[in-house]
Amino acid sequence: IRETDTVSRFGGDEFIILIDNTNHRHELKMIIDKLIRCLSTPVETSKETLHISGSIGISVYPDDGTDISTLIRCADMSMYKAKAQGKDTYCFFENKMNIEIHEYLAMENQLRSAVANQELELEYQPIINPLTNKVYATEALVRWNRDSEGRVPPDKFIPIAEESGLIVPIGEWILRAACTQLADWNQHLSAELKMSINISTLQFKDNDFDKMLLNVIKETGVNPLNLNLEITENLFLEDRESHIFTTLQDLRTQGISISLDDFGTGYSSLSYLKHFPINVLKIDRSFITDIIDDQNDQSLVKAIINMAEGLNIKVVAEGVETEQQCELLIDYQCDYIQGYYFSKPKSAEELQHFLRQSQKPALISL
Numbered sequence: 001i002r003e004t005d006t007v008s009r010f011g012g013d014e015f016i017i018l019i020d021n022t023n024h025r026h027e028l029k030m031i032i033d034k035l036i037r038c039l040s041t042p043v044e045t046s047k048e049t050l051h052i053s054g055s056i057g058i059s060v061y062p063d064d065g066t067d068i069s070t071l072i073r074c075a076d077m078s079m080y081k082a083k084a085q086g087k088d089t090y091c092f093f094e095n096k097m098n099i100e101i102h103e104y105l106a107m108e109n110q111l112r113s114a115v116a117n118q119e120l121e122l123e124y125q126p127i128i129n130p131l132t133n134k135v136y137a138t139e140a141l142v143r144w145n146r147d148s149e150g151r152v153p154p155d156k157f158i159p160i161a162e163e164s165g166l167i168v169p170i171g172e173w174i175l176r177a178a179c180t181q182l183a184d185w186n187q188h189l190s191a192e193l194k195m196s197i198n199i200s201t202l203q204f205k206d207n208d209f210d211k212m213l214l215n216v217i218k219e220t221g222v223n224p225l226n227l228n229l230e231i232t233e234n235l236f237l238e239d240r241e242s243h244i245f246t247t248l249q250d251l252r253t254q255g256i257s258i259s260l261d262d263f264g265t266g267y268s269s270l271s272y273l274k275h276f277p278i279n280v281l282k283i284d285r286s287f288i289t290d291i292i293d294d295q296n297d298q299s300l301v302k303a304i305i306n307m308a309e310g311l312n313i314k315v316v317a318e319g320v321e322t323e324q325q326c327e328l329l330i331d332y333q334c335d336y337i338q339g340y341y342f343s344k345p346k347s348a349e350e351l352q353h354f355l356r357q358s359q360k361p362a363l364i365s366l
């Protein structure tokens with residue numbers, strides 16, 4: 001940058017550059033390209049080579065604001081936008097970001113009181129043994145009946161709950177509601193049903209997670225042998241070793257089983273399958289969607305099933321929508337099937353009805 005420009009460290013790994021006297025955006029773009037190029041030059045240390053990337057957000061005076069704090073806020077928002085688009089990118093501030101951030105904050109605010117206002121609800125999707133057509137377990141899936149806006153899908157609000165930390169109380173509510181339901185069902189069913197519950201990585205890493213789980217088990221009286229927790233591969237990304245391992249091991253000792261969700265979409269290092277106590281792999285829907293026509297998907301799914309069998313891990317195929325897909329998966333000896341082919345997620349009442357129809361009458365007295 002030029003002698004007349006100013007560079008400052010704003011805090012942490014955030015820097016602000018004040019570029020004076022530029023008349024055109026394309027002039028700014030040239031400067032930014034140069035910055036990104038500079039940043040991407042590897043840094044050699046005595047031990048290793050470090051690769052650095054940067055995300056740049058830009059606000060322009062006076063178009064985006066006429067005071068310092070507005071300009072910084074706009075640049076900050078654009079920086080997050082750039083970050084979301086990948087590494088080494090930049091993004092100019094646009095007015096619609098203001099609306100987006102507003103909507104985001106409104107959602108976070110309302111989510112804060114969703115539990116207290118009883119706006120959360122669970123649906124249950126059966127996981128089926130395709131050889132007997134019997135329900136092996138159900139997966140609890142959370143729904144948010146947002147006041148004015150109707151139902152918000154979990155893909156939209158779980159990330160907000162995670163970013164704001166609200167996933168901890170919300171996750172506790174989910175766990176308690178699912179266990180209460182399970183205890184109720186298992187009291188009325190002579191066949192034991194299992195409940196599979198999604199645990200967000202953030203929630204799992206919360207220091208009080210084990211304690212909270214124990215409490216809920218005690219309170220609801222569920223048999224831990226019927227509890228399954230679904231975790232994702234990103235749990236292993238950060239503090240790989242000790243803490244996660246001991247927590248998982250503790251859960252297993254209590255009889256709780258662990259599923260690895262969305263398998264194949266993460267960084268999929270196979271070593272953790274050997275090291276971590278995992279009972280079930282859930283093959284992600286993206287491998288199943290085109291499995292009839294796509295040879296690569298076929299090979300991958302076959303390989304995953306074979307590998308899991310060797311490791312004594314059960315396999316669930318997610319997102320099975322057709323009979324053809326189901327038949328193929330039976331052919332590959334996939335243990336369990338989940339998907340619209342058997343059933344969409346259902347309310348507790350609907351699921352009870354589904355169980356009555358699908359289980360052998362002799363086994364059930366609801």
Ligand code: C2E
Pocket residue numbers: 125140141142153154155158174198199200261262285318319320321338339340341345
């Ligand atoms: P997931 O854990 O992979 O859940 C499976 C999703 O696939 C569900 O979407 C389910 O409705 C959908 N699905 C099941 N079968 C089929 C099928 O045959 N075809 C298609 N197209 N889709 C199918 P849903 O309920 O919208 O949940 C989306 C994601 O939100 C979940 O993905 C999970 O990551 C998250 N989520 C849902 N409930 C919870 C929860 O209680 N806690 C946490 N932490 N995350 C949750």
Ligand code: CA
Pocket residue numbers: 139198230261
């Ligand atoms: Ca899941």
Ligand code: CA
Pocket residue numbers: 261262282284285318
């Ligand atoms: Ca999944």
